[in-house]
Amino acid sequence: MQSNxxxxxxxVLAVSGIALAGMMSVSHAAVEGLKLLDSIGTxxxxxxxxxxxxPTSAELTERNKLAVTLARxxxxxxxxxxxxxxxxxxxxxxxxxxPSASFEVDSVTGNFxxxxxxxxxxxxxSTPNLPQDIxxxxxxxxxxxxxxxxxxxxxxxxxxxxxxxxxxxxxASGKSEIFEKLKTVRFSxxxxxxxxxGDGRIVVHLGEAGALAGLVYQWPKLEKAVSLGSTALEKPAxxxxxxxxxxxxxxxxxxxxxxTRADLVLYDDGKGVVEPAYHFVVKRYFDDGELEPVxxxxxxxxxxxxxPQAFYPHMEVAAVAPKDGRAETTxxxxxxx
Amino acid sequence: MKALLHVxxxxxxxxxxxxxVYAVDHEEGGYAGTTDEGxxxxxxxxxxxxxxxxxxxxxxxxxxxxxxxxxxAMDFAIFGGHGNKWSISGLDxxxxxxxxxxxxxxxxxNIDAEFVAFESCYVVPSPIEVSDWWSNWTGGDGVFDGLxxxxxxxxxxxxSTDQKVSDYFGSRMANGYAxxxxxxxxxxxxxxxxxxxxxxxxxxxxxxxxxSFVADPSPSHTSLRLWYQY
Numbered sequence: 001m002q003s004n005x006x007x008x009x010x011x012v013l014a015v016s017g018i019a020l021a022g023m024m025s026v027s028h029a030a031v032e033g034l035k036l037l038d039s040i041g042t043x044x045x046x047x048x049x050x051x052x053x054x055p056t057s058a059e060l061t062e063r064n065k066l067a068v069t070l071a072r073x074x075x076x077x078x079x080x081x082x083x084x085x086x087x088x089x090x091x092x093x094x095x096x097x098x099p100s101a102s103f104e105v106d107s108v109t110g111n112f113x114x115x116x117x118x119x120x121x122x123x124x125x126s127t128p129n130l131p132q133d134i135x136x137x138x139x140x141x142x143x144x145x146x147x148x149x150x151x152x153x154x155x156x157x158x159x160x161x162x163x164x165x166x167x168x169x170x171x172a173s174g175k176s177e178i179f180e181k182l183k184t185v186r187f188s189x190x191x192x193x194x195x196x197x198g199d200g201r202i203v204v205h206l207g208e209a210g211a212l213a214g215l216v217y218q219w220p221k222l223e224k225a226v227s228l229g230s231t232a233l234e235k236p237a238x239x240x241x242x243x244x245x246x247x248x249x250x251x252x253x254x255x256x257x258x259x260t261r262a263d264l265v266l267y268d269d270g271k272g273v274v275e276p277a278y279h280f281v282v283k284r285y286f287d288d289g290e291l292e293p294v295x296x297x298x299x300x301x302x303x304x305x306x307x308p309q310a311f312y313p314h315m316e317v318a319a320v321a322p323k324d325g326r327a328e329t330t331x332x333x334x335x336x337x
Numbered sequence: 338m339k340a341l342l343h344v345x346x347x348x349x350x351x352x353x354x355x356x357x358v359y360a361v362d363h364e365e366g367g368y369a370g371t372t373d374e375g376x377x378x379x380x381x382x383x384x385x386x387x388x389x390x391x392x393x394x395x396x397x398x399x400x401x402x403x404x405x406x407x408x409x410a411m412d413f414a415i416f417g418g419h420g421n422k423w424s425i426s427g428l429d430x431x432x433x434x435x436x437x438x439x440x441x442x443x444x445x446x447n448i449d450a451e452f453v454a455f456e457s458c459y460v461v462p463s464p465i466e467v468s469d470w471w472s473n474w475t476g477g478d479g480v481f482d483g484l485x486x487x488x489x490x491x492x493x494x495x496x497s498t499d500q501k502v503s504d505y506f507g508s509r510m511a512n513g514y515a516x517x518x519x520x521x522x523x524x525x526x527x528x529x530x531x532x533x534x535x536x537x538x539x540x541x542x543x544x545x546x547x548x549s550f551v552a553d554p555s556p557s558h559t560s561l562r563l564w565y566q567y
Contacts, residue, residue: 300496318381
């Protein structure tokens with residue numbers, strides 16, 4: 001009888017254990033939208049990894065000539081005799097007169113950024129004859145053509161039309177004013193039906209009467225493409241497992257969480273590789289002491305390939321860890337500079 | 338003589354093109370709001386461009402009751418972590434930025450701080466979200482006590498882009514570019530299309546660079562300017 005009781009207790013404990021384990025995996029149960037993971041591996045089209053064509057020295061010279069042209073059009077001059085190094089591959093020219101102005105080009109991808117200078121927009125007035133939203137995309141496209149930036153229009157999609165505003169306020173009066181400064185058009189890239197995420201984009205800033213005020217051109221030539229057969233692709237079940245592990249790990253402390261995206265995309269790492277990956281977005285709701293929980297999103301990519309060629313955000317890890325920070329030690333700086 | 342000049346010119350070019358990362362360098366501090374979501378990388382990617390002074394996980398005292406030894410002991414402080422309107426979350430909870438200047442340490446800028454960057458969602462609201470975007474920054478309890486500029490987002494900011502934004506922004510600061518303008522360039526170049534920057538400042542500091550900035554605004558001022566993308 002005793003042994004039967006012992007066996008019964010063991011069964012009860014085992015059942016309780018299973019129930020407890022089920023309750024403890026709260027994060028799993030709390031995440032909504034996991035059905036989206038079922039779409040992984042269902043894409044029927046051919047997948048490829050694309051490689052940016054490194055610009056020749058002649059093409060980089062052309063970029064520098066473009067810098068002069070754009071700077072002249074914006075009424076600024078760039079110090080092309082004093083190149084700055086922003087990182088291993090990115091060289092910049094700034095302006096002695098306006099420290100917001102810049103032209104910078106990446107030697108691996110040919111990507112570049114131009115800022116025509118914001119000093120002239122500091123006055124508390126709206127920019128005269130700023131284009132209307134409805135005209136902005138057309139004007140942006142015309143400017144790209146004017147400067148010989150002939151991206152394949154079949155790959156271009158309007159991602160956002162917005163702008164830049166200045167607002168001023170004086171607490172004494174309790175009033176504020178808003179001044180419209182620039183219009184902005186952002187184009188995203190789409191290749192073979194898949195959206196390009198990561199660095200790929202064209203952003204055009206329009207100023208007075210639709211003149212070019214700034215430009216981000218991250219649209220590398222992708223002349224080499226390697227087809228990915230089934231043996232080069234990660235198993236859908238493995239991608240699902242990786243994604244679920246990450247979703248649960250990052251949602252454990254949330255009041256609730258919802259997976260809202262599990263999309264196959266092409267990830268442009270900005271270093272010359274564009275390859276298939278899954279992009280996951282989780283909306284997490286935390287108690288921040290407010291009446292309503294605050295939504296803190298979390299997103300990440302999982303490579304679709306067995307041997308990823310791109311450099312993904314999760315691959316970058318700080319070389320040095322922060323110090324603890326709890327102790328309220330005295331650690332004054334060297335004083336006001 | 339001309340040949341010599343050519344050699345010197347070529348040398349100048351080479352030197353300029355391989356500038357050390359510490360071209361502009363004052364005192365920099367970085368504070369990571371989580372231990373397991375990559376915010377250390379976000380913060381470090383800014384700090385690595387400098388010979389930085391402080392690099393901590395973020396706790397409330399650093400921004401409030403002990404800020405004279407932390408954020409306000411730095412010329413440039415950056416936070417990477419979760420945020421909300423006028424609020425940032427560290428390892429011991431949230432800092433309410435509308436009252437963080439209420440202790441004996443006051444706000445930021447009465448000691449040293451010139452610039453603060455929030456690589457976080459929502460921290461710097463714009464007129465799109467709130468009609469009164471300014472009052473919470475100034476006054477007796479606010480954090481603008483000589484601070485020049487605070488840059489951040491009035492929208493979400495995404496994990497997958499945060500460390501690229503801070504890296505790019507850091508490289509610009511270390512090369513003496515204008516501050517808020519570089520923050521917006523970094524978002525334009527690295528952010529997603531729903532990440533929209535905002536930058537609040539005393540109007541006199543609008544043209545500040547990290548290499549050259551105006552005298553500290555009065556701690557008692559209530560005049561602010563906000564630039565925001567939409």
